[in-house]
Amino acid sequence: MEDKSILGPDRIKHLEFIQAVIARLGTSSFLIKGWVLTIAAAIFAVLANRLETGIAVVALVPLVAFWLLDGYFLWQERLFRCLYDDVRKPDSTVELMSMNTAPYAATKRWRTATFSATLALFYGGLAAVDLVLIAVATLR
Numbered sequence: 505m506e507d508k509s510i511l512g513p514d515r516i517k518h519l520e521f522i523q524a525v526i527a528r529l530g531t532s533s534f535l536i537k538g539w540v541l542t543i544a545a546a547i548f549a550v551l552a553n554r555l556e557t558g559i560a561v562v563a564l565v566p567l568v569a570f571w572l573l574d575g576y577f578l579w580q581e582r583l584f585r586c587l588y589d590d591v592r593k594p595d596s597t598v599e600l601m602s603m604n605t606a607p608y609a610a611t612k613r614w615r616t617a618t619f620s621a622t623l624a625l626f627y628g629g630l631a632a633v634d635l636v637l638i639a640v641a642t643l644r
Contacts, residue, residue, distance in 0.1 A: 518601050522588045525603070528582040533574055533627060537626065540570040548637070557641040563634050569622050571627040575618025580605070582612045 511519075547563040583605035591598050617623070 514600055515567040518591055519588060522584055524586050525580055529577050533577045536570050537576045540565060540567060551589060552638050555641045555644065560634060560638040560641050567627060567630055567634065571595060572618060575614060575623055578620065578623065579617035582617055583608045586612060
């Protein structure tokens with residue numbers, strides 16, 4: 505008699521594929537944070553020498569763009585984690601080798617991922633520094 509709690513090799517390979525996508529999304533998120541820190545540091549260094557409102561306002565553009573992109577990657581990662589969770593169940597109804605995350609989009613929202621505590625603290629902190637610099641540059 506076959507044990508229903510043991511997953512077959514095809515199901516395990518499916519889980520490995522999903523995990524690889526999750527790992528790539530995590531790596532992309534990490535790289536995005538590195539890029540935004542590099543860009544923010546460069547812009548803040550320029551502002552330290554030449555405090556101008558225009559430069560400080562322009563600094564918000566890449567910050568917001570990277571924040572939205574990072575939120576997208578986090579959202580996708582959460583969707584793939586839901587898929588993984590369903591595929592790992594022995595009685596799963598997920599089609600073998602399916603990478604379709606659409607069924608989970610109703611429960612996991614991009615907005616929620618984008619404004620999660622971790623992203624809000626990271627990007628919000630950088631945005632707060634930039635907004636202070638905009639205010640200081642405007643008042644000068």
